[in-house]
Amino acid sequence: MVITRTIGQLTTTAVGLGCMPLSLENNLGRDMGLQTIHAALDAGCRHLDTAWAYYESGKTPEANERLVRAALESWDGPRQDVLVATKVGHNRNFTDGVPTWGQDGRPETLLRQGKECASTLGVDTIDLLYFHRPDPKVPYDQSIEAMKTLADEGVARMIGISNASVEQIHIARRILGDRLVAVQNQFSPVYRSTQDTLDECRRLGLAFVCWSSLGGYRRAVDASKFEPFRKVAAAHGVSYQQVVLAWELAKGPNVLVIPGAHRPATILDSLKAADLVLSDEELRLLDGDPADCTEGDAR
Ligand SMILES: NC(=O)c1ccc[n+]([C@@H]2O[C@H](COP(=O)([O-])OP(=O)(O)OC[C@H]3O[C@@H](n4cnc5c(N)ncnc54)[C@H](OP(=O)(O)O)[C@@H]3O)[C@@H](O)[C@H]2O)c1
Known part of the structure; x- marks a missing residue:
C-alpha cells in the first residue's frame, strides 16, 4: 500500500527518501547511492529530498543533487511523478578537519544557489525549493523575499522553509502567500520540541516534513527513548523504525517523513511504514511524556 499526502498542488508519497547520507561523510559510494535511490523509486517512493549543501570534503556543492539527477535519468519509471525537493542557504x-555547517541567507546567495540547483537537477523549474535554515546575520524577511523572487521567476514552483519557528512561518506566509507549501523541521521521538510548528502547519494547511525522523544517522541519541517503539514493533513483528515513522505520520494528515538511508535495505524497510496501522492505545503509549525529548540538533 502506498499512502500519499499533499504538498501544495502536488500529491506525493507520505514516506520519501532523505538523500543526504548518500553524499555526506561515510557514504558508501556513487553506485550504492544510485542503487538506493532506484530501490526506493522501484518500491513506489515518489519524494526525494536533497540540498545544495549535501557534499563531503573534497567534493563540490551539489554532489547530492547530481546523484539524484543521475538516478532519475537512469531510471525506467515515470520521472514526472517524482517530487524532487532541494534547499538553498546552507x-x-x-x-x-571536522565538517561543520554554515548559514548564508543573503538574498544574492539564495538567488544564485537556486539557479544552480535547477541547473544541476537539469530542470527549468524545481518542484519544491526550501530556504534551508535562518541566517542570524540576515533579517528573515529579506531571505524570504529572495525565495519569492525565485518563485516569481519560475526557478521554483513551490517554496518551503526549514528549521523555522512559528513566528518565521508567519513571516514567510505573509510574504509568499500560497507559494509557501511546506515546513521541514526536525521531529522524532528524541526531538519533539517542534510540535508547535507541526500543529501550526496543520492549522494553516501546510505540509510538515520531519527531518531526521529516526533520530539522525550520525549522532548517538538516547536509545532508551526508542524503547516503547521497540515494544510496539515486537508486537507487530516489524522494525522499530517502521513504528517511529508510522507514529509520525499519525501526527496529522499534513505530515510526511523522509528517512535517510545509505543502502537499499533500510529505505525498503522504512517504506513499509505506510502499511503499518497503530491503534489509539499504541499511539498514546508512544506519545508518552514529551517533556524531556528535546535533544539538540541531530545533524
Ligand atoms: N532540513 C534540514 O535542516 C535537514 C537536516 C538534516 C537532515 N535533513 C533531511 O532529512 C533526511 C533524514 O535525516 P537523516 O538522514 O539525518 O536521519 P534519519 O532519517 O533520522 O536516520 C537515517 C539513519 O537511519 C537508518 N535507517 C533508516 N531507515 C531504517 C530502517 N528502516 N531500519 C534501520 N535503520 C534505518 C539509516 O541506516 P543506514 O545508514 O544503514 O542506511 C540511516 O543511518 C536527510 O537525509 C535529509 O534529506 C534535513
Whole structure:
C-alpha cells in the first residue's frame, strides 16, 4: 500500500527518501547511492529530498543533487511523478578537519544557489525549493523575499522553509502567500520540541516534513527513548523504525517523513511504514511524556 499526502498542488508519497547520507561523510559510494535511490523509486517512493549543501570534503556543492539527477535519468519509471525537493542557504566548512555547517541567507546567495540547483537537477523549474535554515546575520524577511523572487521567476514552483519557528512561518506566509507549501523541521521521538510548528502547519494547511525522523544517522541519541517503539514493533513483528515513522505520520494528515538511508535495505524497510496501522492505545503509549525529548540538533 502506498499512502500519499499533499504538498501544495502536488500529491506525493507520505514516506520519501532523505538523500543526504548518500553524499555526506561515510557514504558508501556513487553506485550504492544510485542503487538506493532506484530501490526506493522501484518500491513506489515518489519524494526525494536533497540540498545544495549535501557534499563531503573534497567534493563540490551539489554532489547530492547530481546523484539524484543521475538516478532519475537512469531510471525506467515515470520521472514526472517524482517530487524532487532541494534547499538553498546552507554551506559546509571543512577547515578544522571536522565538517561543520554554515548559514548564508543573503538574498544574492539564495538567488544564485537556486539557479544552480535547477541547473544541476537539469530542470527549468524545481518542484519544491526550501530556504534551508535562518541566517542570524540576515533579517528573515529579506531571505524570504529572495525565495519569492525565485518563485516569481519560475526557478521554483513551490517554496518551503526549514528549521523555522512559528513566528518565521508567519513571516514567510505573509510574504509568499500560497507559494509557501511546506515546513521541514526536525521531529522524532528524541526531538519533539517542534510540535508547535507541526500543529501550526496543520492549522494553516501546510505540509510538515520531519527531518531526521529516526533520530539522525550520525549522532548517538538516547536509545532508551526508542524503547516503547521497540515494544510496539515486537508486537507487530516489524522494525522499530517502521513504528517511529508510522507514529509520525499519525501526527496529522499534513505530515510526511523522509528517512535517510545509505543502502537499499533500510529505505525498503522504512517504506513499509505506510502499511503499518497503530491503534489509539499504541499511539498514546508512544506519545508518552514529551517533556524531556528535546535533544539538540541531530545533524
Ligand atoms: N532540513 C534540514 O535542516 C535537514 C537536516 C538534516 C537532515 N535533513 C533531511 O532529512 C533526511 C533524514 O535525516 P537523516 O538522514 O539525518 O536521519 P534519519 O532519517 O533520522 O536516520 C537515517 C539513519 O537511519 C537508518 N535507517 C533508516 N531507515 C531504517 C530502517 N528502516 N531500519 C534501520 N535503520 C534505518 C539509516 O541506516 P543506514 O545508514 O544503514 O542506511 C540511516 O543511518 C536527510 O537525509 C535529509 O534529506 C534535513
